[in-house]
Amino acid sequence: MKLTEPEWLIMNTLWDKHPAKARDVVERLPSSVNWAYTTVKTMLDRLVEKKAVSKSKRGNTGLYEPRLSRRQARRTALRMVLDRAFDGAFGPMMYFLVEDESLSAGERKELIKILSGKSRSKGEQK
Amino acid sequence: MKLTEPEWLIMNTLWDKHPAKARDVVERLPSSVNWAYTTVKTMLDRLVEKKAVSKSKRGNTGLYEPRLSRRQARRTALRMVLDRAFDGAFGPMMYFLVEDESLSAGERKELIKILSGKSRSKGEQK
DNA sequence: ATAATTCTACTACGTTTGTAGCATACTTCA
DNA sequence: TGAAGTATGCTACAAACGTAGTAGAATTAT
Numbered sequence: 001m002k003l004t005e006p007e008w009l010i011m012n013t014l015w016d017k018h019p020a021k022a023r024d025v026v027e028r029l030p031s032s033v034n035w036a037y038t039t040v041k042t043m044l045d046r047l048v049e050k051k052a053v054s055k056s057k058r059g060n061t062g063l064y065e066p067r068l069s070r071r072q073a074r075r076t077a078l079r080m081v082l083d084r085a086f087d088g089a090f091g092p093m094m095y096f097l098v099e100d101e102s103l104s105a106g107e108r109k110e111l112i113k114i115l116s117g118k119s120r121s122k123g124e125q126k
Numbered sequence: 127m128k129l130t131e132p133e134w135l136i137m138n139t140l141w142d143k144h145p146a147k148a149r150d151v152v153e154r155l156p157s158s159v160n161w162a163y164t165t166v167k168t169m170l171d172r173l174v175e176k177k178a179v180s181k182s183k184r185g186n187t188g189l190y191e192p193r194l195s196r197r198q199a200r201r202t203a204l205r206m207v208l209d210r211a212f213d214g215a216f217g218p219m220m221y222f223l224v225e226d227e228s229l230s231a232g233e234r235k236e237l238i239k240i241l242s243g244k245s246r247s248k249g250e251q252k
Numbered sequence: 253a254t255a256a257t258t259c260t261a262c263t264a265c266g267t268t269t270g271t272a273g274c275a276t277a278c279t280t281c282a
Numbered sequence: 283t284g285a286a287g288t289a290t291g292c293t294a295c296a297a298a299c300g301t302a303g304t305a306g307a308a309t310t311a312t
Contacts, residue, residue: 004299008210022259039301041260046299060259060308074211074222081207084134085200091233094223096200098240107217108241114224115234115241130269148289165271167290172269186278186289259308268299278289 001052001068001076008073009033010043014053015070019063127178127194127202134199135159136169140179141196145189 013028047053052068086093139154173179178194212219
């Protein structure tokens with residue numbers, strides 16, 4: 001499931017804390033974002049339609065909850081870049097990342113540790 | 127400069143070989159893509175408008191050339207994911223990548239080599 | 253109970269995307 | 283030199299996005 005930019009913002013607040021009322025989402029949106037309540041409402045409803053979010057009701061008030069996991073969304077986003085921008089080649093993308101981004105020595109070390117630690121072969125997890 | 131999905135396809139053929147005529151692009155598009163000549167033309171022109179591609183003419187025929195570098199496009203795409211999906215935190219994204227993707231032992235080793243090789247501290251490059 | 257507030261449902265509307273047709277002008281080959 | 287093919291510029295148009303208003307229902311506070 002592909003998310004658009006504003007949808008990411010909404011989902012992020014939802015992942016951080018849920019269930020949430022539309023009002024909650026509005027309030028927890030990054031301060032740089034100044035959407036009208038109705039805008040957020042519309043987007044929430046569209047996300048429900050897309051099945052990225054589920055909606056229940058307590059009394060008259062709608063409660064929204066992520067249905068799409070953050071992990072899955074991240075996976076989709078990365079795979080998209082991987083496919084479009086690196087023709088699906090994982091190695092080159094990783095190479096690009098460590099080459100292009102300026103990693104601190106600490107970050108590099110951290111990564112090496114992660115990589116070394118994962119000696120066991122991991123099964124697919126879809 | 128953000129590229130849309132079909133734009134990536136066009137740009138990819140352009141990066142692979144350029145300058146190219148509209149016809150060339152049509153032909154080099156992945157076989158799964160079956161766009162009409164005019165569709166490609168429209169997209170090329172929109173890319174020109176966006177300044178992602180430059181256009182010159184030899185006689186009556188337009189020659190297109192990437193103006194946006196592949197590297198820059200990749201950077202933008204990755205930064206977008208980084209910002210939206212990982213709140214700009216590079217480490218966690220890398221962690222996610224090595225955690226989530228099932229790397230082969232070889233790939234891991236390769237990465238470790240890359241990482242270890244880059245011991246010199248690299249200056250910022252924005 | 254009633255006024256004020258808050259939600260919800262529904263609608264709106266300009267822009268961008270995705271995809272392509274048409275008419276016209278140019279090129280080329282028989 | 284005219285027919286066939288190709289390129290170009292312009293137009294079209296539906297779906298998705300991004301953003302928000304309005305009206306009426308429900309809740310709350312006085």
